[in-house]
Structure formats: C-alpha cells, structure tokens
Amino acid sequence: MSLNPEEVVLPSRPELFDFHGVSMTHYFTDNWENIQNFQARPDDILIATYPKAGTTWVSQILDLLYFGQTSPERQKTIPIYERVPFLEICVPTLESGKDLADKLPTSPRLIKTHFPVQFVPKSFWEQNCRIVYVARNAKDNMVSYFHFDRMNGIQPEPGDWNNYFHRFMEGKMVFGSWYDHVNGWWKKKQTCSKIHYMFYEDLIEDTEQEIDKLSCFLGLTPSAEEKKMIAGGVQFDNMKKNEMVNYSSLPLLDFKISPFMRKGKVGDWKNHFTMAQNQVFNEDYKKKMKDPTLQFHTEI
Numbered sequence: 001m002s003l004n005p006e007e008v009v010l011p012s013r014p015e016l017f018d019f020h021g022v023s024m025t026h027y028f029t030d031n032w033e034n035i036q037n038f039q040a041r042p043d044d045i046l047i048a049t050y051p052k053a054g055t056t057w058v059s060q061i062l063d064l065l066y067f068g069q070t071s072p073e074r075q076k077t078i079p080i081y082e083r084v085p086f087l088e089i090c091v092p093t094l095e096s097g098k099d100l101a102d103k104l105p106t107s108p109r110l111i112k113t114h115f116p117v118q119f120v121p122k123s124f125w126e127q128n129c130r131i132v133y134v135a136r137n138a139k140d141n142m143v144s145y146f147h148f149d150r151m152n153g154i155q156p157e158p159g160d161w162n163n164y165f166h167r168f169m170e171g172k173m174v175f176g177s178w179y180d181h182v183n184g185w186w187k188k189k190q191t192c193s194k195i196h197y198m199f200y201e202d203l204i205e206d207t208e209q210e211i212d213k214l215s216c217f218l219g220l221t222p223s224a225e226e227k228k229m230i231a232g233g234v235q236f237d238n239m240k241k242n243e244m245v246n247y248s249s250l251p252l253l254d255f256k257i258s259p260f261m262r263k264g265k266v267g268d269w270k271n272h273f274t275m276a277q278n279q280v281f282n283e284d285y286k287k288k289m290k291d292p293t294l295q296f297h298t299e300i
C-alpha cells in the first residue's frame with residue numbers, strides 16, 4: 001500500500017455510540033459481520049490490547065522474534081500496520097484490516113486487535129490460537145490515549161483534559177472501559193492457557209526478561225545474542241526514529257500535534273493529573289478494580 005498524503009481525503013472525526021454495551025465508533029464496527037466471520041488459522045497470533053498499552057512495541061518484538069532472522073528486509077521496508085494488520089479497522093481510503101489480514105503471506109500471521117474479549121471473532125477460540133494481551137496502568141494509559149486522540153483524525157475530539165479524565169473513568173472511550181477491558185481479558189486468561197498476559201511496566205523494567213517469557217509462551221528459542229539484539233532494537237529511542245514503526249507514514253495522524261512515540265515512560269500521568277484528580281481517580285479505581293490478583297504499577 002503506498003499512500004501519497006496529498007491524494008488522501010482525510011475521513012472525519014466520528015461520534016461515540018453504544019455498541020453491544022461498549023463505546024465504539026463506526027470505523028471499528030462498519031465491517032462487523034466480516035470481522036466476526038474472520039477465519040483464523042491455528043498458528044495465528046493475536047495481539048490484543050486496550051489502545052495505547054504498548055501494542056506497537058509488542059508487535060515489533062513478535063515480528064522480530066518470528067521473522068527477524070529469516071526475512072530481515074521485512075522490518076526495513078514494510079510499516080508495522082501492514083506487517084501486523086489491525087483486524088477491525090475500516091476507514092475509507094485505506095484497505096480494511098480484515099482484508100490485509102486475509103492477504104498476509106506470513107506464517108504465522110500476526111494480527112492486532114483492540115477488541116474487548118467478548119468481541120473477538122469465534123474462530124480464534126475454535127482454532128485455539130495463541131493470544132498475547134498487553135495491559136498498561138490506567139493513569140498512563142489515559143494520558144497516552146488523550147494525546148493520541150488529539151493527533152488522530154479518526155478518533156472523536158478529545159476535548160479538554162478534565163473532561164477527558166471523567167470520560168475515561170466512565171468508560172466512554174473508543175473500545176469502551178479500560179477497567180472492563182483489562183478485567184475481561186484477565187478473567188478469560190484464568191481458564192484459557194493460550195493467553196499470555198503482559199504488562200507495559202514490566203517491559204519497561206526488563207525488556208529482555210519479557211522477551212524470554214514471550215518466547216517461552218510461543219515455543220520459540222532465540223539465542224542469547226538474538227534476544228539482546230531484539231531488546232536493543234525495540235528500545236524507545238530506536239522505535240521513535242524508525243519510520244517502519246513510528247507511524248510517520250500514516251496520513252490520518254497529525255504529528256504536528258503530538259508524535260505517536262510520545263514519551264514511552266511509566267509515571268507521565270504525574271505531569272497531567274492534578275492532586276484533586278488523583279484523589280478522585282484513586283477512590284473510583286478501588287470501586288472498579290475489585291480483583292486483588294490483577295495489580296498494576298503506576299511508577300517504577
């Protein structure tokens with residue numbers, strides 16, 4: 001897919017609406033029937049996340065683990081959104097994620113979704129596919145999503161920070177409530193051994209160790225040297241300047257407002273939350289996050 005930004009008429013910002021109990025926009029529901037009928041293959045790997053939890057980071061790690069040795073040209077020439085299609089995206093002027101996934105020539109196919117667990121097409125479960133879920137602490141996730149919504153022309157207008165802050169707590173975000181998303185997938189993982197649940201904060205703290213755990217889950221045995229190379233290659237500064245992963249080639253995004261690879265930190269929420277907001281947030285969080293086995297780090 002080659003895109004000339006001058007030829008592309010940008011789609012407009014959509015409205016949120018309730019879709020089977022989840023806030024969504026039409027860009028991710030227009031292709032619903034086709035997506036639900038998607039034919040997964042047993043070796044497909046689904047990368048599932050709430051938006052802004054580190055999807056691109058983990059996608060690049062998986063792509064390198066599977067294809068870094070056999071087809072190193074791939075990472076240098078094909079943008080991440082074509083190597084790892086976003087299953088449910090359906091935006092005029094771009095090929096749909098479902099069509100891109102259908103056409104993927106690789107084995108395995110790496111496929112990305114932001115769906116809450118109950119929206120995942122049934123063939124992924126029937127085929128017993130491996131799923132890598134990445135979660136990020138709510139506060140940083142919210143901040144990252146706010147800046148993303150500012151720069152992304154196919155997301156609803158974010159409005160001001162305080163309004164956004166309240167909307168996030170109410171779950172009125174594209175792909176719904178963060179709380180429902182991370183809990184829904186966590187609950188599913190308890191009965192499904194094919195789900196590997198990872199945390200953005202762990203990746204920041206020890207990328208190599210997380211690559212080890214991922215490899216183990218995937219049944220891969222990269223050499224120590226390979227693991228080191230991957231961990232180095234995917235560090236934030238390298239990802240930020242890498243045009244094949246930093247989304248600079250996607251005309252829907254306005255980098256003059258904010259970069260896609262923005263800060264890549266744990267704890268940036270402290271630069272956004274007021275003391276009063278933090279208190280309100282923490283009180284509300286306790287009520288919504290009742291499962292003591294699911295714990296997040298908001299600083300490291």
Ligand code: A3P
Nearest residue numbers: 052053054055056057144235236261262263264
């Ligand atoms: P920030 O906005 O906090 O910087 P997604 O890929 O799910 O959209 O997530 C994007 C977030 O992950 C952004 O967070 C981005 O900077 C961060 N990110 C991407 N690659 C990263 C890396 N290699 N190291 C740390 N953070 C990374």
